[in-house]
Amino acid sequence: MARITPRPPPTQAVVLSCLNRCCPVCGGPLWFAYDNARTVTTLEVVLGVTLQVRRCVNPACAFYHRPYRPELEGRLALPHHEFGLDVIAWIGACRYQDHDTVPEIHRALINRGGDCPARSITCWGAMRNW
Ligand SMILES: [Zn+2]
Numbered sequence: 495m496a497r498i499t500p501r502p503p504p505t506q507a508v509v510l511s512c513l514n515r516c517c518p519v520c521g522g523p524l525w526f527a528y529d530n531a532r533t534v535t536t537l538e539v540v541l542g543v544t545l546q547v548r549r550c551v552n553p554a555c556a557f558y559h560r561p562y563r564p565e566l567e568g569r570l571a572l573p574h575h576e577f578g579l580d581v582i583a584w585i586g587a588c589r590y591q592d593h594d595t596v597p598e599i600h601r602a603l604i605n606r607g608g609d610c611p612a613r614s615i616t617c618w619g620a621m622r623n624w
Pocket residue numbers: 517518519520521522550551552555556557558
């Protein structure tokens with residue numbers, strides 16, 4: 495079932511830039527290419543994340559024109575996922591430490607103020623054969 499309520503708007507804004515300014519292949523400079531925006535829901539806040547993506551400008555390089563995304567993006571959430579890694583870890587702890595069921599986890603998440611569809615919890619469980 496598709497989401498029937500809109501996602502909550504971000505409560506905090508974060509700008510992430512690349513820590514590495516040199517190409518990992520040729521060592522040349524990585525130039526700023528574009529901004530990319532995504533929203534990540536954590537247990538405490540809804541983050542509006544602006545990612546500053548860079549690219550190698552050396553045409554002879556094997557990494558030429560490929561996007562180099564900020565390294566810290568991987569600490570927030572999985573690629574293409576709506577919820578942060580802390581939400582996934584909390585759900586995993588509820589499931590494996592407390593042996594909660596999916597409806598119990600969903601109820602506890604809503605009581606914490608989260609807005610996570612039960613389908614997402616079930617999907618994460620399916621990835622781990624709950
Ligand atoms: Zn390069």
